[in-house]
Every structure is written in C-alpha cells, then in structure tokens.
Amino acid sequence: MIITRSLNKAPSQFWLGVFVSVICFFSLPAVAAELCAASGKIEWAQIKKIVDGDTLHLRDGRKVRVMGINSPEIGYRKKDDPGYPQPLAMAAKQAAENFFSSGSKVGLRFGELRVDHYGRVLAHVYRADGASLSAHLLSQGLAWHVVVPPNVSGWQCLQAVEIAAKKQSAGLWGHLAYPTKQANHLSMNDTGFQQITGKVVAVNRTRGGWWVQLGQLAVRVQDKHLKYLDDVTPQDWLHQTLTLRGWVIDRSQSSAVKKKGYSALMINLQHSAMLK
Incomplete structure (x- = not known):
C-alpha cells in the first residue's frame, strides 16, 4: 500500500518502474487488485447485473460505467454483426462476475464528473474487501487502461498494472485481434x-x-x-x-x-x- 500512495501523490518514472517490478514479481492478478485498493470516500451499493467488463447495473436502478478501463464490446445491439462479441469480451464479463462471486456488495468512488452523457454513473468500482475491479481486469489483459478527464484519480496505479500485464502478453496483449x-x-x-x-x-x-x-x-x-x-x-x-x-x-x-x-x-x- 505504501507504493500505491506514493505513486498516486508523486507520479514518476522511478516509482512507476518500482511498482511494475513489484507486481511482475508476484502473481499479477493476485496482487494488482489489492495494490490499487479502495481509498477515499466510498459509497456501497448492491449489484443487480454485470453487463460486460466495464459496465454494471445496480439494484437501485443506476447504471455504472467503470472508470479507468475499456473492455472489449459484447455488442448486445449488434447480434447480427459477425464482429461481435469482440474477442475476449465474454472473458472480461466472466472475470468481472467471478470477481464479485462472494457477494453482490460493490463500492463506488465517484469521479469528478459523476454522470456521462448516457446517464451512467462514472466511478471506480471495488469489491467488499476493497479490491479494484479495474486493476483485476487490467492484470489479466481483459481491458485497456483509459483516462478521460476530469476523472483522472488513480491512473498511475492502473497504468502500472497494464504495463505489467503487457510485459507478460496477457489477454488482449497477446491476441492477434488487437494490433496497433x-x-x-x-x-x-x-x-x-x-x-x-x-x-x-x-x-x-x-x-x-x-x-x-x-x-x-x-x-x-x-x-x-x-x-x-x-x-x-x-x-x-x-x-x-x-x-x-x-x-x-x-x-x-x-x-x-x-x-x-x-x-x-x-x-x-x-x-x-x-x-x-
């Protein structure tokens, strides 16, 4: 946790390198979600449904777009399009479902901009133990790291997780469907x-x-x-x-x-x- 706090307060190539080395040394999925764990003011709610890797619905009717990541699209409205679901989209959804398998409690840390133009709540999403869903998916290469201002909190930690996953050719980083x-x-x-x-x-x-x-x-x-x-x-x-x-x-x-x-x-x- 010391590394995470230092990285968030003073992003530098030195600390980024240290962080990447740490999560590469250990089992990446096992430590990444904890290293980017919940901090600050968290609102707790109940999950109704995991839509895909970066979207979930709550029992109170709110729809949540997970901050910090973009996962492959399932394309529910494009059933006749042979390009959907995109490769690894279902794996990302399954990983998100497994992440919350022990219960439906979810923690939300809202962005500075709380709602997008689709009406979705924008938030970092955490499990009951404080582990980060974004870091969990990034560690397996089941999402790309994204930052959309003004919602920039926690980006250094998530970037380091992605770099470590890329070094290991995890998920989409080793998939031919996602070239640069x-x-x-x-x-x-x-x-x-x-x-x-x-x-x-x-x-x-x-x-x-x-x-x-x-x-x-x-x-x-x-x-x-x-x-x-x-x-x-x-x-x-x-x-x-x-x-x-x-x-x-x-x-x-x-x-x-x-x-x-x-x-x-x-x-x-x-x-x-x-x-x-």
Whole structure:
C-alpha cells in the first residue's frame, strides 16, 4: 500500500518502474487488485447485473460505467454483426462476475464528473474487501487502461498494472485481434476504440486547441486538456512518431469535412496515459 500512495501523490518514472517490478514479481492478478485498493470516500451499493467488463447495473436502478478501463464490446445491439462479441469480451464479463462471486456488495468512488452523457454513473468500482475491479481486469489483459478527464484519480496505479500485464502478453496483449494500427492505413471500418501509431505530418492551431494530423487520422487536442498532457506544445510533435489510444469517430457526414477535405476519422487526445 505504501507504493500505491506514493505513486498516486508523486507520479514518476522511478516509482512507476518500482511498482511494475513489484507486481511482475508476484502473481499479477493476485496482487494488482489489492495494490490499487479502495481509498477515499466510498459509497456501497448492491449489484443487480454485470453487463460486460466495464459496465454494471445496480439494484437501485443506476447504471455504472467503470472508470479507468475499456473492455472489449459484447455488442448486445449488434447480434447480427459477425464482429461481435469482440474477442475476449465474454472473458472480461466472466472475470468481472467471478470477481464479485462472494457477494453482490460493490463500492463506488465517484469521479469528478459523476454522470456521462448516457446517464451512467462514472466511478471506480471495488469489491467488499476493497479490491479494484479495474486493476483485476487490467492484470489479466481483459481491458485497456483509459483516462478521460476530469476523472483522472488513480491512473498511475492502473497504468502500472497494464504495463505489467503487457510485459507478460496477457489477454488482449497477446491476441492477434488487437494490433496497433497504422495511421496511414486506416479505413472507415476502424471506428470505435483503437490503438494507433503514425508520424505527425501537420499541426495546426485553432481557436481553443490544436489539430494534429497523424496519417489518415485527425487528432484533436483542446487547450483545457494540455494540463493533463504535461503542458506539451503539440507543435513539438511535428515529424515525430506517436502511438495513441482512444475512440475513433467517423465524421464523414460533417459539412466542414466534406467542403474542406478534412480527414473523416478523428480522435480526441486528452491525457498523457493515452499517448506514447
């Protein structure tokens, strides 16, 4: 627990390396959930249903989107789509169900933004003993680590768990269905959550932010998020190779895209944990 507290208060490459070494030395799934254990103000509730790895329903009617992770999609509304459920989606759901197998009590630590635009509660989720669901899934490679400001609490610990899982090629890190895609070779089928790499060919300043061109992908960086990107100047990325992750959006129907020939695919970059 000392390592976790130090890491949360003063994130550094030194402590990140120490943390990764610790969880790699021990059985990763066994220690990861405890190292990122519950802290701060926790609200306790009862689970009604595990929907998938990163979504659950409570008995009081609330729907919860688990903070810190994105798991493969089951695609309940896409039963006729051969791409669903995505590989390891059912394994992530099963792992979440097994995580709470001893009872239905769940702890919630809410984000600064408590509800998303779908009406879901945004929270870190814990078992009755304080163990973290996000860390548990990340340790098995059944989810990707994500950070969406302003909900940034605990990201250093979860990032370290993912790094350790990646070193062991756990789950999706060893699965052929989840390669890092080349920005120059993206198609309109490459929407949704992706990991993408490419060379920055253009950087443009606009009102309120920056547009960074990465192959076929337009990357939006808003000024309000620069503080989460170590106050970088995006202009410094020109001609550099970046690897990032996030949700790719199809904006091909936008009038501006059609008139000015902008890239039809875009992604929002909001935090350093989503960038390499």
